[in-house]
Amino acid sequence: MSDPAGQNDLEVRGLTLGYPGRAVLRDLSLRMPSGRVTAILGPNGCGKSTLLRALGRLIVPQGGSVQLGGRDLRGYEPRLLARRLGILPQAPLAPEGITVADLVGRGRAPWRGLLSGWSTADREAVARALAAVHLEDMAERPISELSGGQRQRAWIALALAQETEILLLDEPTTWLDLPHQIEVLRLFQRLNRERGLTVISVLHDLNLAARHSDHLVLLGRDGLVAEGAPEAVLTPLHLARAFGLEARVMPDPVTATPMVVPL
Amino acid sequence: MTAGAKGAGMGSLRWTILATALLVVTVLGITLGETAMPLAEIWKGLRGEEGPAALTVRFLRAPRVLTALGAGACLGLSGALFQRLLRNPLASPDLMGFAPGAGLAMMITLAFGITLPPPLVSATGGVLAALSVAILAHRRDEGLAPLRLVLVGLGFGFTCSALAAFLMLTLPGPLALEAQRWLSGSLAARGWGHVAQIWLPGLILILLLVLQVRALSLLDLGDDLAQSLGLRAGRARMWLAATGVGLMAAGVAVAGPVAFVPLMAGPLGAAITGARRIGPALLAAALTGALITCGADLVARAAVPGVGLPLGLLTGLLGAPYLLWRLSLEIERGGL
16 A cells, blocks of 8 residues: 555645634644554643544544545545544443444444445454454453453454554553553554554654654644654654653664653 | 354343243233133134124224334333433433423313324424423533433423323313323223324334444444444434434324333343343333333233223333332442
């Protein structure tokens, strides 16, 4: 799914988000490259999640637009857009008593006809999604019996079963301990390398984001501070502007990606 | 694909129990009554042969039982649908003032001599009442909290009932008697017209609901995820609510505001069958609603010889303890 011309990039043009009289983000323009892993970073309340929700067409912009393949998201028929772009909210609600397989199966909704049953493609997609997050053996377990990490993986499997080109995730690593955080971020990288999946997620941990992303978007209280490769975005100057944080940036001893060390 | 093979045997046994209970109640409804008749006579009557039983069975008991089954199924489905849609085990239309609102609307048309189709009148009154309750009970920060919803619903319901009772005083005797029976819910003197009146719209609405089961299963994941999966969440919710209102109105129009059937049918059906997925859970709610209504009607006409008790009284006897139990459960959970 190489896309040198950036035809399937998710593009933000002059985007203003928020409520009347209280804009959270104003006149924002940027481009999320397709086929890459992008992380959106910034201090609390800077509008990271709001931006992600707008990218996923969950909120209507007050001004400007989000475009996919040169077309405004609002112009897409919802089901057709849902085949190209999926968004996993931060704290999704699991219906009472639902099993893992049932939950993941719902990710197939945009691909199924109103009355059609399960196609081979549906079954395979669900099986692949479960395998990708290593939950094959838990398929018939109720979600409520799963640990926090397993539960988060079940939600990710739902998004994977949707088989979109673009996957948006709102803080997918919250509630997870460090090993599980790394496991989830590696999974996204693997899916990106193997299937060309475009991954765009809101993350908190700067160093993990630098390690596991190709592209960073750094927001501050007054909008965009920087976007680009991790080395170009995570600089002392940018960090000071975005977070008001004095920090030194040095190469990560393991991966050589930028590592932020607060002073 | 996701129904596990294990537990299927257990599940089908539980479904058999529910189906058998429904069958037993139906058969008893046709065989029991004020005039005792031998089974052979009843069988003859049912097959259309002339005999002493023909009239009773074909014109009195069969339509009554069929109306009870249809109305019960519609009421049960409506309740289970709203409970799912609002994610609240107490958010059933009967507790939300729908029934008293429908009753008041009927009273207004009777008192002022307005002739409109009863289903339309009860639907309008019910919707207006339920909407008022939802708006009054809604808080921006916590949505429809279960306890507030119930309290506002009960208060609003009492107001509607009081107004309806006041209007009844203005009615002439026979009309008032008919109105009284209608207000408490009754299946007395139902004919084949009533059977058609519940089953025709009922079947259409059930078909509509079947088409929306998948939308409901997506809304169950929350609006954000439902939208991410390609559903127009707001529109889907509106259609589901309209279907639920239609089911409620259809049931109330033929049986009156039968208390607690919408509230109990869903949870009881799920408890009996163990159904968790939405489709089976709704089916269980419909069957259980039919079972409660038909069973309560059976007791209502057989409990005191010669006296037909109001149907609503019987379902109330069953439903009030259920509501108290449910409330105590919610309080323990801290859901209130």
